[in-house]
Amino acid sequence: MKDTIDKIRSMFDGGDADEKREDLVFVTVPATQVVDCLGYLRDRAGYRHLVMISAVDYIERGVFQLTYLLHSYEKQNDIGIRADIGRDDASMDSIHRLWAAAQVYQRELREMFGIDFPGSPRVDEPMLLEGWEGIPPMRRDFDTKKYSEETFFPREGRKTADPATHMAEKNYASEEQVKRSVKDLVRGRRKRKGNDG
Amino acid sequence: MVTPIYIFIIALGIAFLLPLLERAKKGAAETVFLAALSGIALISWHWLFSLLTGRCEIGEIFTAGFRPPFSINLRVGMEEAVFTSAINLATLAGAVYLIRELSGRGTKSMMLYLLFVMGMNGMVLTRDIFNLFVFMEITGIASYALVALRLDTKGLTAGFKYAIAGSLASIFMLLGIIVIYMITGTLNIDSIASRMVSFSGTAAAGFVAPAVFMLVFAFMIEMKQFPANGWALDVYDSAAPGISAMISAGSAGAALFAIYKILPIAGEGWYMAAAITGSVTFVAANLIGLKQERAGRLLGYSSIGQMGLLLTVVSLGLKGSLPSWQLIAVGLFINHLLAKAGLFWLTGITGEDRIRNWGVIARRPFLLMMMGLFMAALSGFPPFPAFWSKWTLVMSMFSGGMKVWVVFILLGSLFEVAYLFRWFGYAVRGGVEDGESGDIVKGTPEKTAVIFFGAALLTAVAYYMMGKMIDNSTLMLMPLVGAAGLLLFERFDPRVRGIVSLAAVLYYGYMIIPGLSGMPLFFNSFFLGGGAIMLLATLHRRTASRGFYPMLLLMIGSLSALALSSTSLQFFYAWELMTFSSYILVLRGKKAMKPALLYMVFSAAGAYLVMAGFASAGGTVFGGAGDGIAGMSGSLQMLPFILLAAGFLVKVAGMGLHVWAPGAYAEAEDDSSAIISSILSKAGVLGFVFLFIKAGTAFTGSTYLYSTIGWIGAITAFFGALYAAMQEDAKKLLAWSSIGQVGYMILGLAAMNQIGWVAALYHSVSHFMFKGLLFLAVAGVVYRTGTRNMYEMGGLIKRMPMSFISVMIGIIALSGVPPLTGFGGKWLLYNALIERGWYLQAALAFFSSTVAFLYCFRLVHAIFLGQAKPAFRKIKEAPRSLIAAQYILIMAIMMFSMKPSILIKPIMGIVGERFDTLLTWQANTLYSPFGYWNGFAVMMVVCALFAILLVILLLISPKPQKVKQFNIVFAAERPETPETTHYAWKFFTPYERAFSGILKPAATRFWNAVGEWAEAVAAMSRHIYSGNTGAYVVQIFIFGILLFILSRGGLS
Amino acid sequence: MMEVLKQAGYSLATLMVVMNYGLLLVGLVTIIVARVHGRIGPPIWQPYINILKTLSMRTALSHGIMFYLGPVFRIVGGIGLLFFMPVVYGSSWMQNFSFAGDVILVVYFVFFGMLGMALGAAESGHPYSAIGIMRGLAQNTAAELPFALALMALAAQHQTLSITDIVAAQQGGIAHWNMITNPVATLAGMLAFFGMMMHSPFDVHLAPQEIPIGPPTEFHSSYLALMQTNRSIFHAAKLILFMNLFFGGATSIFVMVVKTFALLMVVVFAGVVFPRYRVEQSIRWFIRIPLAVGILAVVISAWK
Amino acid sequence: MSDEIKKVNGIDEGFDEISEYFCDARPSPVSPSANRIVRNFQNWAQANSIFILGFGTGCGAIELRPLFTARYDVSRYGLFPRPTPRQSSLFIIGGYASIKTMKRIIRSYEQIQNPKFVMGLGSCTVNGGMYWDSYNTINRLDHYIPVDVYVAGCMPRPESLIAGFDRLKELIMEGKAEGANTYAENFDWYKNNQKKIIKNWNMPEYNW
Structure with missing residues (x-):
């Protein structure tokens, strides 16, 4: 070669x-x-x-x-x-x-x-x-x-859409809700923590 | 009574005077020369006339006024008169022919010619053995000189070889004469013979045998016997054709007469030896002739062969084995003399030596006709003298128990037919190989006149002999008269000729048919009616078609004569006439040279078998279809049956003997094919009908023979159908189909019961109708498209709807599907076979008829259906006359289909009481012992159903959109071209593959091998004639030794 | 005249019976094949619906006059075959026009429709039609060989060609059937029967994947309706022919139905088991074993 | 056809393959039977005996096969595969259709007799599917031939197809599946659309 x-x-x-x-x-x-x-x-x-x-x-x-x-x-x-x-x-x-x-x-x-x-x-x-x-x-x-x-x-x-968001919104709305609230929860705690600290 | 001395006086005197005359006046010599020859000829004719009318006795002339042995005597008897007349006539004609060349060479050549003529006359006339020798020398020397007259190397060497051989012969002759004179003390032939007898047992007898041997040997050399004849071939080859003609016709005749005089001296023991020598020469010369490519040499072989045959006839006649041998000999001699001279003369006119180039003559119809006439005469076709001679010869030989001789003589004749017609084929169809002799042949007027004169004379003799030989010769002459009459119309438009022929056939039919009954009625109405319809079809011809109508008329007439014949000779006469005329018709096709030759050779072989069969049947009256004979006459034995059956099997193209048929049927002109295939093929059927009537079933071995023929019929039917399905050529397809269909007829006849015969005859008519229809329709298509390959056609239904309907009706009838006529034949056939107990044959026939569907479909599909080709998109319907003939046939088919009884009832009447009645009619239903068939009801039911269902379809169907050829579902594609979309080429390939084991052309290979073998033997034997003088001398001596051995055997 | 009309009326009635029977048979065969495949299959009356549907097509096209007449030829062949054959032995009304001809007529009539159909299909100019016809014709002729031999064996055995007489000779119980009295001929006939029924493995002429259904490629609408009708009649008629020849005929419609059904099942079951032959394979098959059996049958029958 | 073949066959200058070999008639709408009972009966027969011509243009064709197997067996519903357009009534386009394929689709569609139904199978036939922006595949089948039922999905399962068949049957029974007549009535529009994409139009206006 x-x-x-x-x-x-x-x-x-x-x-x-x-x-x-x-x-x-x-x-x-x-x-x-x-x-x-x-x-x-x-x-x-x-x-x-x-x-x-x-x-x-x-x-x-x-x-x-x-x-x-x-x-x-x-x-x-x-x-x-x-x-x-x-x-x-x-x-x-x-x-x-x-x-x-x-x-x-x-x-x-x-x-x-x-x-x-x-x-x-x-x-x-x-x-x-x-x-x-x-x-x-x-x-x-x-x-x-x-x-x-x-x-x-x-x-x-x-129209074109991101499959991940689209799927999340259309098919798994409730799960998304939960996810979001958990996220919010976590985020809020962090915030609070930060506030605390 | 003019004394023969004048002959010599005139000849010698004029010969000496000629130079003087030439000096005196330019051109006077020619006139005097011809006048002298005419004078000689007139003298001999005068004798002949006087002897025939009985105005004088046999003349004995004593030259010196003394009686022998003291002087030479000449005799003018019947034989002498005939021979001298013939020779002098030929030499006179030959002189006229040669006059320009002779005068061009000066008076010496004319002198030589006169001496030559005188010598021949002397050989015939003299009764003195030494004088005979002298005349022979005169003839010989004159002819060496004449041969060498050309003054080219070839001519000179040939003359030299001739001289060497001649002097060898002279030496031996002289030695023989001396010894004989020593013993007998006389030179007079008559007294030698009588004195020889008295010497047996004495001491001198020891000298007799060698002397006689030397004498006979010398004459045999002069007679150019095999193998001591190489020199003679070179002579024929290299001399001017006019001279060759004279040597072949004249001097050979004189030599024959001399040996006729000498043989009694030699004694009875020599007859057999001479006869054997003669027949060996006949066979060998004709065999070697097969390989000849040069016209002169070919004619030389033929001449030698003819001389051999004549020698055989004369010797056997002298021996007393052949009654009426004189007639045979004279017939053969005159035939040979005129025909051979005529052909040599033609060679002179064309100036073309290689037979491959004889296409030059094709543009001169007159010369071509003459050539055909001489060929026919030489090959022994009726009505020429050789035909009658050969017939009598074979008849007498068989009755004399000389069967082996017959085999050899017929074999030799077959070879002769083969090479002669090969030549004729080249002349008609060969064209010219190289351009050098491409110009039109021109004969000088006197040459043409001489040839015409020869032909006319031949015809006159033929007419004379015919009147003598055959019963009811007027009737038998009708076909020839008709054909000859039509020749007068040759200048007219082809349509006029066609209409005249049609009128002639119709008038002839109108004249004879009302007086007939039984088989002759059946076959005559069939042949003549069919012939008329086919003639109608030929009216579309626009081309000159020279000779077409006479030959067609001759063929139809001879078929009719065949059916009318009441003796074996009449039958055979008509048979040969038919063979020849149909050969010419086949040969007219563009590519027909080889198929026509094959046809001729096989037909001739078949005809010889038939002749042998007749001969072996003895005096049995054959023909006449046994009118009024109740039942079978049962007068034949096994051998004639086999021979005749074999002969007829050739004609019907039975499997194994069929190799000629596809080519002949297919390569003939398109409308002739229809005639040949639909009508002529029935001649063999007719032969079988006559044969079976004659033979009955009582003779030994009849069971096996009939079942053999039956099997051959069934196998023919099967292979015919199978091969037909594999053809690409429409006419070849139909040709194979015809072969197969005739097989059914033979099968039906061989069943030998009423149903079988009704089946065969019914199928004959039916086959004539549908096969004629198909061939005519295909002829129309081929005429318009210019091709015979089916795959090149396609979709013609739109352009040629009438022809399509013809073909459709034709194939439905052919395939045997009810309700058309074909079914009746099949139904009758199976019933016949079951009645006979031939179940396997019946099953094979059934299978064949299903195989027939394959080619039937293929024919109609590949030509008319499928994709139309752009090349033919503006093609027109077939010519009107063809269509008219087809629709007459269609009407006949429809009529017979509707009411089969109108055809079957008469046929049952004709078959008559010969068999137990098995078929009965009740109203429209035909009952056999096994089943029943109501053709009328079937037709009605089918028509009614068809009509009703068609109406239903019309009612339920939406109005269809008419579309064109590419509007097909082509797997979502569009077809590229019609050529690639039309599925027609090699249509039944899977079938071919499945049957590949039995589709090998075994018969063709076998016959090819036979042909090659014969050619190889011929080629090998030919090499003994090396052209070397020394070799020729050696051959002469070898011949001497052989003759000696033979004579020892013969003498002991 | 009245006789003829009466006969025509009777024959029409027979035709109706046989046609419906044939249609149901076709439906049933489809179901059986489906069950063998493990499917449920269409309803048994599906052939009727199919015919009604093809009849209700609103357009049609024509490649030419023969294309138009082809299906007519075909169905004349089918109905003719039936009409020249007694369907039920002894029945006064199911004799049809069998007085017009014997078994040879009937056998030859099989080809009438085939030839006419071939002409029609060929006129379409479609190469696949021509190929299909070639295959069908080639295979059918080969199948005729053992059949002809079997037929001849029967003729030798009974010395008659009349179907009625052949059936009559078989009356009186199963022991008189040709199946028992001439088993070799029956075997030869049945081997030919496989080919003549054109079921798998002898259905290469249709070859749907390769030459889209062969001869009828171009046929549609009412032409197809006629051909579908004929298919059922032709099927049933061929079954009846074989029943008459080898299996004692029938004395009532019930017996006819039972026997022909049983006969058909033989072919159908063979068809679902064996794959399709190529043309030359099937021809070779026919000219080997069935041919030998046929010759044997003739020899035995003639020897008796 | 090459010039050589033309010469051999003596085809002159004026020879026009299309008009010579193809029927040039235009289609015309054929209205269903005026009689309501007959019409309903015919529609019922059409609905219950559907011969399918499957055009497996894309991956969708793989979903057609199971329909005829033991698992799904559409022959229960009177649906049968048929290899020739002449005898079929339902044309299934099995996926994306490139321009070259469209030509064949049009040809086959036109060769089916009236009444004829079309089923678009898979998203590609609906709006081009994943090939929506390709230079070579069409987006909307119904602009080229009338479509009765679309079965969306990439790929739709056989069950969806059976649902599609049910829908088709309903449409036929209701007399709403008159695609062939639509096509004939709007022939010029369809032809315009077809010719817009098919550049070498070497076939007649209407393939009979």
Whole structure:
């Protein structure tokens, strides 16, 4: 694992290793190096299994952070390759030639984040959002509540409440009474004590 | 009486004059040359005419005025006259055909040709053995030169090989002649024969045998006997086709005549040896012919085979084993002469040697017709001479107890049929493989004329022989006359031709049917009526359909003749005519080349079995359906029964012998399929009817034979239905269904009781109606959609409702569901089988009829129901004439369903008193010993119920919204495309899986293996002809040794 | 003419009896199956309510003329089957139109409805309908094989095909029933009976989870009402056929009810115990043991 | 359909799949029988024989299964599962409905014959439940198809469902469960709502 990380860092301009666990390490590499790096990991280092591809919208930094999580059956550990890509016209090299299964993740990322993977099969077909227009819904600048209220005829009378208070008031009123009076009692005694003292 | 010397004078004189004439005037040589040949021919015809009319006696001409042995004598007898006439006729025609090429080569070629003709005449005429040798040499040398005339390597080497073989033969002949002269002191053939006898037992007798051997050996080489015939094949292969024609037709004939003269000298011991050699050659040459791809060589094998057959006939005739052998020999010879020459000539016209490329001829209907005619003649189809000869030959051989010979001769003929029709198949359907010879074939006028002349002559001889051979020849000629008459209309619009044919069939039916009764009436009204309906259906044709109507008419006519026949020969004549015409009809289908060949080979094999059966039955009069014969005549024995039954089983496609049927039924043109499947398949049923009437049940082994046939029928019914359910092709499905349905008929007939026969005949009619209906409806659908794959169709009910109704009625009738006609047949059949005690067969038949539901449903579902395809969304209803024919059939079905008695009562009358009466009628109810059936009541109840319930549904149902094809509940989805929504392909897969154990095509594999085996043997044997001269010489010597051994065996 | 009308009236009466009996049977079977599951099940008259409910649907749609006629064909097949069969032996009014044909007619008439229904269902264009039909047809034909053999065994035994005569031959106590006199044929017939009744384990053609109820997927409203009615008639008619063939027929309605009920229970109990066969499995099953039994039956009966 | 298949089948430019393959008729309300006795009788039959088409869109579907088991056994009340919409009369939406699912719900709903009833199962069908602010699940089912009975809860127990069935039966008997007619009468409103969320509307206006 250590050797592999060193190799990545030396060969693919990797950044510092972010070791989450003994068997899970993340390394950030430049976006242009990702495909080579993954190819190396798959063919040379034994990380043959693509666990997933995910994205995080760091709107503050203006990037999407892509994470390719790989698993090695021999070494029984995982390496995550991270890469930052710009949020505007987000695009990334497709890795469906390395793992055919990657096309599903890439389709999903295209649909949910608007990250394009040119060349990936069926990448433009929606999986869930048939005929979606506008900002992809997983981007952080998409206001889902507003969208829902505008689109889905919200039912009147919905309000949010703290479940604990709500339950206490609605279902356990008498117990609450007792509790409160006990509290008051205790508080009063304290007060009195204080007064006394 | 013109003396034959003139022949030689003319030939020699003109030959010498030709160069002078050529100098004198350009073109005069050709005229004189042809005039000379005509003169020679006229002389021989004059003899023939005089001898036939009895105006003169047999002429003996003594050349030097002395009697033999002091001079050479010539004889002009009947045989000589016939042979010289035929040869001179052929050579004259051949000269006309060749005239351009001959004149192109200069006068020397014409001289050679004249010498060649003279030599052949001399071989026939002379009675002097040395003179015979001389003429043979003349012929030989002339022909080497003619073969090499092409001046290419092939021609020259072939000529060289010919010369080598010829000189070997000459050496032996000369040696033989010398020795014989030494012993007998004479060269006259007649006196040699008589003197030879007197030498037996003397010291000279030791010389006789070798001398005779050498003589016969030499002639055998000249006769190109197997295996000493490699050189001859190269000759046929490489000479110009016109020359090959002459060598094959003429010089081989002359050699045959020579050996006919020589054999008596050799003595009786040689007859058998010669006959065996001949038949071995016949079989071997035809077997090897199977693998031939080149037209010239193929015809060469055929020629050699024919010569072998002729040698067999002549030797056996001389031996005295074959009565009326002269007729056989002359028939075969003339047939061979004209047909073979005709085919060689055709080869010359097309200029195409590879038979795969013979598609070039397909665009010339006339030449194609000629080719078909010659093929038919060569394979021994009626009415050509070979048919009558072969029939007489087989008959006489059987009566002479020569059964093994029959087997070999029929086997050889079968091979010949196979390769000839393979070639014909390529010609009709093959197309052209490479573009180089793709242009249209053009014959020069004189070549075409010669071919036509040959065909006409052949037909004339056929007509003559037919008049001699067959009783009631006028009636038997009717189908041919009708077909020939229709040829005159070929230029007209197809619809005109169709209407003329229809009128012809109707008029013919109107003329003959009133005079009939019994089985002939039944089958004739069935064949002719059915034929008329089917003809009506063909009126939709817009394409040229050349030759379609004549052949159709011929087939319908021959079926009618079949039912009318009163002797075995008539029956067989009609049978063969039907086979040939239906073969042509099948071959007209677009992809029908292979199925048609298979059909032809199996039909021919079946026909030979039938012929052998007739022969083994001896002089039994067969046919005529035993009108007026009360009960069964019981005059057949086991062997003829088996042979005939086997022959008919081929025709009805009994399981195991069925491999031809699916292809033939399915690949024929769509409307022909209806005819072939619904009408023609009944010919076998008719055969069985006639056979069973003749055979009765009294002979030895009858119980087992009938139950065997019964089982075959039941198994056929079962597998037919099972395979039908697995087909993707609508026509194949119907084809398999037909095979199965005919199985029921055979089962019913084999039960040999009244109910069974009524069942079989009733089912025949019923099957004709519903299967014709289905095939016509499918024909309409295929015509419109352009595909036969059912899964490509679907939802056509909206576009073709009339066809849908036809198919629906058809399948209800077919599946045997009451109240339509199909049920009657099933009911009668089970009663018959129970009466016979055949319970297991009955259960199997029952099961088969339930399996029939599978394919019935599939047919209607995959084509008409389910999802409509966008490609067919604007398709039109089937053509009107097809629909009209279908609705006539529907009306008939409805009528017979409503009142089954109007069909069953007459059938009961026809079956008549042959069996104990088991069926009785009471009002509308038919009673059997076991049950009863009231078709009328059933129909009424069903109709009433249907009407009442429909009204109820209309009353209780809210007005339905009409929806379209995708308005289905598709698991909350919408169907993507009609193609993926229409469930039709491999419909009964689970069924196929469950029955996988018995669905293996065992019969097909078996017959494939037989075919491959035959081809492999042919391919192997073919390699002995390596083309190497040395090898050929070795073969000649090996042949000599074999012949020697054979003659020892024969002499002892 | 009067004769015919009288017969028609009688037959109608028979039809009413059998239809109600069949409906109650269907209800009862549902209850029995529920009890086996440990449930209470619907009331016994639930089939009536179901039919009334489907009849009270206010809309319907049609895929074409055959779709409309399919259920009619189906119910003609069911009623026809009943009409060509004597229901109660000796009863003057329950002979129906059995004079029109014998057992072969009856057996073939089973297919009439099946074929018509198949046409109707296929017209809907629904692939599941086609699959269901394929399965139903395939399985039914296989079941016919042992049945045909059993039938032939009976024909061999009694030398008749008339149902009335077969029933008549079985009169005079249980010892004369074909069940006793020809046990092998009865066994073959009963094995086929499982398939012909189309109960579990031979109900893959309906396969509700896989090809939503197969052939009738598209049928609804009044079409469905007709088919539900037919289901009861057809069920009862098939039971009566087997009762007549193997179990001595019936001399009164009471006997008919008892016998057919007992027969049905055999199938129902087998159905609740065994899981469903796939098509090729059931076909293979039919062409093994039942086929062998059937052949044995024919051989024994013919040999006698 | 891909262009290739179109070409193979000779489908020209003007070929419109929707109008070619689907019936384009609009639904029309069918009023119940005018005769009160007949109407009541029919309503009684409808109420006592309810064929359920269950649409297990969400977790709620798990609560449907126990209904048919020995413990709850709704067949006692004349309720039976039915796998095809054509023969069903009660449509149960078993939980949250995403937009993509809505398309299928609408299709199945329209394929049920009149009279038809809908039961919304679980809070998600009432107001979106815990997915109330999702970009992809609807909030109120009754804006898309008429709903007769809501059974609230997350998830409601089978007992609640049985209570819902009782309520439905009452409604049917009273003749108040006329969702199909409501739908036909307010067809345009429903279609507008549906089309607002379903962007690729590749089906006919009304799925017969």
